[in-house]
Amino acid sequence: xxxxxxxxxxxxxxxxxxxxxxxxxxxxxxxxxxxxxxxxxxxxxxxxxxxxxxxxxxxxxxxxxxxxxxxxxxxxxxxxxxxxxxxxxxxxxxxxxxxxxxxxxxxxxxxxxxxxxxxxxxxxxxxxxxxxxxxxxxxxxxxxxxxxxxxxxxxxxxxxxxxxxxxxxxxxxxxxxxxxxxxxxxxx
Amino acid sequence: xxxxxxxxxxxxxxxxxxxxxxxxxxxxxxxxxxxxxxxxxxxxxxxxxxxxxxxxxxxxxxxxxxxxxxxxxxxxxxxxxxxxxxxxxxxxxxxxxxxxxxxxxxxxxxxxxxxxxxxxxxxxxxxxxxxxxxxxxxxxxxxxxxxxxxxxxxxxxxxxxxxxxxxxxxxxxxxxxxxxxxxxxxxx
Numbered sequence: 001x002x003x004x005x006x007x008x009x010x011x012x013x014x015x016x017x018x019x020x021x022x023x024x025x026x027x028x029x030x031x032x033x034x035x036x037x038x039x040x041x042x043x044x045x046x047x048x049x050x051x052x053x054x055x056x057x058x059x060x061x062x063x064x065x066x067x068x069x070x071x072x073x074x075x076x077x078x079x080x081x082x083x084x085x086x087x088x089x090x091x092x093x094x095x096x097x098x099x100x101x102x103x104x105x106x107x108x109x110x111x112x113x114x115x116x117x118x119x120x121x122x123x124x125x126x127x128x129x130x131x132x133x134x135x136x137x138x139x140x141x142x143x144x145x146x147x148x149x150x151x152x153x154x155x156x157x158x159x160x161x162x163x164x165x166x167x168x169x170x171x172x173x174x175x176x177x178x179x180x181x182x183x184x185x186x187x188x
Numbered sequence: 189x190x191x192x193x194x195x196x197x198x199x200x201x202x203x204x205x206x207x208x209x210x211x212x213x214x215x216x217x218x219x220x221x222x223x224x225x226x227x228x229x230x231x232x233x234x235x236x237x238x239x240x241x242x243x244x245x246x247x248x249x250x251x252x253x254x255x256x257x258x259x260x261x262x263x264x265x266x267x268x269x270x271x272x273x274x275x276x277x278x279x280x281x282x283x284x285x286x287x288x289x290x291x292x293x294x295x296x297x298x299x300x301x302x303x304x305x306x307x308x309x310x311x312x313x314x315x316x317x318x319x320x321x322x323x324x325x326x327x328x329x330x331x332x333x334x335x336x337x338x339x340x341x342x343x344x345x346x347x348x349x350x351x352x353x354x355x356x357x358x359x360x361x362x363x364x365x366x367x368x369x370x371x372x373x374x375x376x
Contacts, residue, residue, distance in 0.1 A: 014321030047314075050327040054337025061280075075303050075322075076264030081332035084269050088276030089338070092249075115263050125202075126235075133202030134263075134357075139238040144269035149242025150277070169322075 004032035004182075005061055005090065008070030009080035010169075011038040019170055026172065027068075030179040035060045037082075061090050067097040068178055071143055071158070072168050077110045078143050091150045099151055100159040100178045101142050102168040108138040157181070192220035192370075193249055193278065196258030197268035198357075199226040207358050214364055215256075218371040223248045225270075249278050255285040256366055259331055259346070260356050265298045266331050279338045287339055288347040288366045289330050290356040296326040345369070 004027050010019045020038060027034035037057055048056075061067070067090045071079035078084070079101075090097050103110065108128070112121055121136070122129040128136045141148035142158050151158055159178040165171035192215050198207045208226060215222035225245055236244070249255070255278045259267035266272070267289075278285050291298065296316070300309055309324070310317040316324045329336035330346050339346055347366040353359035 012323040012325075014317065014323075016323075050329060050333040050337050051341065053333060054341055057334065058338070058341070075299065076266065078264070078266070078269040081266040081269070081272050082334040084272040085276035085332065085334040085338065088273035089280040092277040092280035111263065129202065135200040135202075135204075137200075141238060144273070145238040145241060146245065146270040146273040149238050150246070150273065153239065153242055153246070 001031060001033045002065040003035055003063060005064035005067040005086070005095075006034050006036040006070075007067055007083045007086040008037075008072075009074045009083060010070065012074075012080075013169060015170075022172065023175065026176055026179055030183040032066075032179070032183070035064055057086070058089075061086060061095075062093065064090070064095060066182060067095055068175070068182065069097065069099040070101070070175070071099045071147065072102040073110065073143075077107065077115050079147070084143075084147060087147055088150065091154055091156075094154075096154065097151050097156045098159070098178055098182055099142070099147070099156070100161075100174045102161045102165050102171050102174060103142075104161050104163055106140045107143050108136050108140070111136045189219060189221045190253040191223055191251060192367075193252035193255040193274070193283075194222050194224040194258075195255055195271045195274040196225075196260075197262045197271060198258070200262075200268075201357060203358075210360065211363065214360065214367055218367040220254075220367070220371070223252055245274070246277075249274060249283075250281065252278070252283060254370060255283055256363070256370065257285065257287040258289070258363070259287045259335065260290040261298065261331075265295065265303050267335065272331075272335060275335055276338065279342055279344075282342075284342065285339050285344045286347070286366055286370055287330070287335070287344070288349075288362045290349045290353055290359050290362060291330075292349050292351055294328050295331050296324050296328070299324045 024034040069083050069087050074080035087097050116130045119131050139145050148158050159174050161174045212222040257271050257275050262268035275285050304318045307319050327333050336346050347362050349362045
């Protein structure tokens with residue numbers, strides 16, 4: 001049974017255990033052995049140091065066959081930084097990485113709507129820029145092009161919601177679609 | 189001469205060419221051959237597709253000996269997502285990765301001050317949580333623990349400014365300190 005590393009910021013949710021248990025249940029339903037951050041659902045939570053948490057995740061990534069990462073924006077316009085680290089790490093290890101996001105808008109649109117909300121965007125220099133002069137990526141990708149680019153260059157895919165669900169931090173419909181697609185196409 | 193991959197969001201600045209040229213000049217002064225995003229300073233800028241930009245950076249990371257990443261917060265409480273991807277990628281490739289940040293505060297302090305500005309933090313559950321219930325990492329690290337954790341677990345180091353400089357997007361004093369320290373200790 002292929003092992004799937006479920007990357008994402010769910011560990012920070014107040015109901016982390018329930019959300020993550022449901023993600024793991026779905027992963028098993030599609031034929032995967034789930035692993036990833038905080039994945040000992042049957043144990044009493046243990047207070048670990050940052051170095052211990054890092055070492056556990058590093059080891060789990062190396063042992064996994066594929067990755068499915070939740071890149072729904074987390075506290076800002078981009079994905080959770082830990083999740084992005086894990087995507088880059090696993091692509092470099094030649095694992096096939098998939099990602100999903102519950103936000104339908106691409107990164108450039110989110111930067112305009114959320115970071116520069118209501119402010120004028122300069123469209124005259126060939127690249128859109130905020131009033132601070134800082135360029136806004138406009139490649140139509142779900143997040144910074146290194147994320148989508150790395151995933152697409154190595155046989156993965158980014159699954160995007162068509163509309164924003166009521167609870168973007170917990171909605172699992174695109175996650176489930178992604179699992180189904182990975183299960184039907186991944187030769188691991 | 190060891191090759192150093194200069195990761196960071198400077199490519200987005202309105203004066204990107206000047207800031208990046210100065211970073212490369214300093215890298216050469218400390219004995220490194222600089223590479224990284226947007227690194228053809230002597231060429232007329234070319235409009236590249238996202239896939240082309242990804243492929244160039246991927247190749248440059250594989251060829252580099254070490255990485256020095258600018259993790260100064262970019263449009264939010266965390267580092268630029270592309271830079272974080274590159275840190276994870278290069279650590280997985282067993283390159284030694286260093287990072288610097290011009291922001292003196294750790295990630296948890298920034299989340300409180302900037303994301304939850306003025307809102308009450310719940311300190312009763314063992315982990316600090318925002319009013320939305322989402323936990324705030326409090327490991328005292330510069331960013332998400334995967335970033336600092338990966339760097340520290342593999343022989344790198346995160347260099348942090350003691351105070352916020354006047355221009356955090358461009359200040360190169362900690363960058364220069366980091367180059368000096370890397371040049372004196374890295375056996376590449």
